[in-house]
Amino acid sequence: MTLTDPSITDAAAGAPAPGSGEPTAQAAGGVVHPLPVLRPGTAVDAAALDAAGIPVLDVTVPVYNEEKDLEECVRRLHSHLARTFEHGFRITVADNASTDSTLRVAERLARELPEVRAVHLEQKGRGNALRRVWLASDAPVLAYMDVDLSTDLAALGPLVAPLLSGHSDLAIGTRLARTSRVIRGPKREFVSRSYNFLLHSLMGAGFSDAQCGFKAIRSDVAQQLLPHTLDTAWFFDTELLVLAERCGLRCHEVPVDWTDDPNSKVDVVRTALDDLRGMYRLTTDMARGRIPLAELRGALARGPLPAGERTAEAGRRQSLFGQLARFAAIGIASTLAYAALFVLGREFMDAQASNFAALLITAVANTAANRRFTFGVLGAERLGRHHFEGLIVFGLGWALTAGALAWMHTVADPATWLELGVLIVANLAATAVKFLLFRHWVFRRRT
Incomplete structure (x- = not known):
């Protein structure tokens, strides 16, 4: 037929x-x-x-x-x-x-x-x-x-x-x-x-x-x-x-x-x-x-988790200790990825360009991972807004690390390993700011 x-x-x-x-x-x-x-x-x-x-x-x-x-x-x-x-x-x-x-x-x-x-x-x-x-x-x-x-x-x-x-x-x-x-x-x-x-x-x-x-x-x-x-x-x-x-x-x-x-x-x-x-x-x-x-x-006639299960899941996700543990694990992975990308980028870019590229690439994956695993936000609701606000947080982190790089180059002409060390310290400070912004602004629970 x-x-x-x-x-x-x-x-x-x-x-x-x-x-x-x-x-x-x-x-x-x-x-x-x-x-x-x-x-x-x-x-x-x-x-x-x-x-x-x-x-x-x-x-x-x-x-x-x-x-x-x-x-x-x-x-x-x-x-x-x-x-x-x-x-x-x-x-x-x-x-x-x-x-x-x-x-x-x-x-x-x-x-x-x-x-x-x-x-x-x-x-x-x-x-x-x-x-x-x-x-x-x-x-x-x-x-x-x-x-x-x-x-x-x-x-x-x-x-x-x-x-x-x-x-x-x-x-x-x-x-x-x-x-x-x-x-x-x-x-x-x-x-x-x-x-x-x-x-x-x-x-x-x-x-x-x-x-x-x-x-x-x-x-x-x-x-x-x-x-x-x-x-x-x-x-x-x-x-x-x-x-x-x-x-x-x-x-x-x-x-x-x-x-x-x-x-x-x-x-x-x-x-x-x-x-x-x-x-x-x-x-x-x-x-x-x-x-x-x-x-x-x-x-x-198939919805998300039943209300009781959603409540339990939300409660677990909102635990500060649990959030810190998951945020730290994701942060370690992001830092390692950032370091590898920065060193790779220094082969054909200057320090500022390599820093920006490495931060941007890792920031997208970091925001998505924290959205899902650290703060328990599932599905597509507010997905675009979360990534937009995540890019604003990325901008603050980039400003902090770029400022540290600019200050260092006014003092001396450092080696790549010294640049990387200063950037990691600056990133640790930026990470603390990032967690606070994620918790109290980007992924804050809204009624």
Whole structure:
């Protein structure tokens, strides 16, 4: 079966248009069956779906000009699911405006394998394909994977199991867990880890690996979140995960074995830059209220920690001794990073420029770490303001250290080790001021 855009959004596999009443699905023979209404935290009634001929799992494979690899991928995936998945399944090949014979290969596979369907979209982009296919699917559990099958398929069962049981709302494969086995080049490794570090430090993300092409979601959750996603390409994954986390949804992580595809068409650097722009846009959208997080939390019936747990957590975070201990630990790490960056910068910059660059880099990470761990501020609320006020605190620290450097150079022409020693002493004084400002101004509890 081949579907073409735009009818996929409402008509694929008999799915109803949004707002058309009770959900239905068309099984073999044209009989229309009512779809069970999923409730957060409840198990999927797989037996009822099997009896109705409705797939329990729908795996989407987004493709663009993959005529050479598509058939092998689909047949491997189909064979694996037929052997290991006990319920009905569907494999949806989403052709993103390919210019080669990818669509013809997908259509032939759909004729040969009854569990396979082909969907053609006029616009490129993984996010665009997943949003359209998932919103039209009648399966209660939706998944996707890259066509190169870099992820070992043995992880597919553990990926979807917590969604079927109702334990979790989303599930992602992670290449950054200690038990993951990953084979890829140093460039992609560095870019991936740097991107995830920025997500954790700047956006307060809790998931470990945003861009692994191996994810699953419950359809009830997808119906609520997907209309609020905008990205059509690679940032779609991050956008979806951040929204789910802000809504208090449960995300299950599965360590995966992953082998880099040397023939991958992904431009890593361009994708990373697009992701940074996406982070800025998503942060702005949440800050301005374009995304109604409060309404989504209510609709999904999954909120943050219960009130009692939030109160206990807030009380622990507000302990002065605990704050000092965490602030000191973060401060030690920041000082070591600052020292290393300053010495490195002195190889090609003067002392003032090296001091400024080292302080700026460590200040961003220091503010994010103290926000989350020292003062217990979670989520996106006031995130932009906190970082802005953190930069003001950074400015005071820079003024103190820059003044110490300027005074020293009026007295003598010191060696780098002496410069570093004076700067560390000045930074200790700036640290005390920073803690007071963080506690009583930036992260002060507001009613």
